[in-house]
Amino acid sequence: MEKAEGRNQMLIMEFILLGFGNGPEPQPLLFLLFLMIYFVTMTGNSLIVGLVAADQHLHTPMYYLLGNFSFLDICYCSTYLPRLLASLRTGDRAISIKGCIVQLYFFGILITAESLLLSAMSYDRYLAICHPLRYAALMNGRVCCQLVAGCWLCSFLLCSVVNISLFQLTFCDSKEIDHFFCDFTPLIKLSCCDTQTLELVTFVSAATGTFVSSLLTLTSYVCIITTILRIPSTTGRKKAFSTCSSHLIVLLVYYGTVITVYVVPTANTPKVLHKIFSVFYTVLTPMLNPVIYCLRNKDVKESLRKALLKLIAFSNSLRSFKDSL
Numbered sequence: 001m002e003k004a005e006g007r008n009q010m011l012i013m014e015f016i017l018l019g020f021g022n023g024p025e026p027q028p029l030l031f032l033l034f035l036m037i038y039f040v041t042m043t044g045n046s047l048i049v050g051l052v053a054a055d056q057h058l059h060t061p062m063y064y065l066l067g068n069f070s071f072l073d074i075c076y077c078s079t080y081l082p083r084l085l086a087s088l089r090t091g092d093r094a095i096s097i098k099g100c101i102v103q104l105y106f107f108g109i110l111i112t113a114e115s116l117l118l119s120a121m122s123y124d125r126y127l128a129i130c131h132p133l134r135y136a137a138l139m140n141g142r143v144c145c146q147l148v149a150g151c152w153l154c155s156f157l158l159c160s161v162v163n164i165s166l167f168q169l170t171f172c173d174s175k176e177i178d179h180f181f182c183d184f185t186p187l188i189k190l191s192c193c194d195t196q197t198l199e200l201v202t203f204v205s206a207a208t209g210t211f212v213s214s215l216l217t218l219t220s221y222v223c224i225i226t227t228i229l230r231i232p233s234t235t236g237r238k239k240a241f242s243t244c245s246s247h248l249i250v251l252l253v254y255y256g257t258v259i260t261v262y263v264v265p266t267a268n269t270p271k272v273l274h275k276i277f278s279v280f281y282t283v284l285t286p287m288l289n290p291v292i293y294c295l296r297n298k299d300v301k302e303s304l305r306k307a308l309l310k311l312i313a314f315s316n317s318l319r320s321f322k323d324s325l
Contacts, residue, residue, distance in 0.1 A: 012171040031088040044290030045070040073286035080181035100182040112155035119213040120147040122220035125244040257281035
């Protein structure tokens with residue numbers, strides 16, 4: 001085994017993701033729980049993407065952004081849930097260093113893109129409520145494509161800078177990561193290199209990708225709420241608020257859980273509780289997003305109703321065809 005240069009420590013070639021403990025008893029239950037969550041997440045978000053793509057009435061900027069957001073959630077939970085499920089099923093918790101960094105890389109891209117896309121959706125609602133007469137001109141198909149492409153490009157560039165530096169690190173001594181996926185902080189603690197520069201670069205990238213987007217989102221909603229409060233009629237205020245209520249709930253759930261995990265001091269917080277908080281924003285939020293939009297959005301519910309009626313009609317016609325044979 002190679003030695004870490006200048007130090008009397010063994011280089012680590014793989015990590016062990018400790019997950020949710022070593023006891024064999026809860027593993028099957030956890031496997032079934034996360035498998036059900038993954039199935040619901042994939043089904044719900046795929047349904048949103050399918051409805052937006054198939055229904056002409058949903059071919060608007062708001063639903064184009066929603067479809068991309070659901071697609072992003074599909075990719076987001078697929079970066080770690082299949083690996084977690086395999087670990088719970090087989091008991092093999094080992095992951096190579098390259099595999100861990102690649103997982104962290106895609107996780108970083110997707111969580112940054114999600115934050116930026118939420119800002120784009122906030123900007124869309126801002127234009128729809130604050131500048132309704134100019135909305136069609138300011139938010140068209142070309143602008144939507146540019147916003148989505150910009151979200152992906154910015155997240156890719158920001159995370160690539162950090163990822164290049166991560167591949168240059170060496171790891172020694174402990175190889176246990178007390179988490180269920182490769183997160184930045186637990187990973188960087190295992191490095192036997194000086195990581196101050198990397199941590200600074202990561203902080204700047206995270207601030208650019210997250211804090212700036214959250215500031216833009218907050219600014220948009222301050223303007224939205226101010227405009228809604230100026231509407232003289234109660235009916236008008238309710239109608240205006242209903243167009244952004246689903247997105248506002250998603251924002252509160254997303255930023256509430258992320259702030260709890262990464263911003264609130266966790267020095268005295270038990271690691272198990274920290275993992276539970278992480279589960280909320282990494283696993284439960286992507287599952288809840290389509291539920292929130294389906295339950296609180298009339299257009300999506302109507303599109304879903306039409307799709308179900310078409311499916312029932314097709315099933316009946318297929319049954320009639322079989323009976324006639």
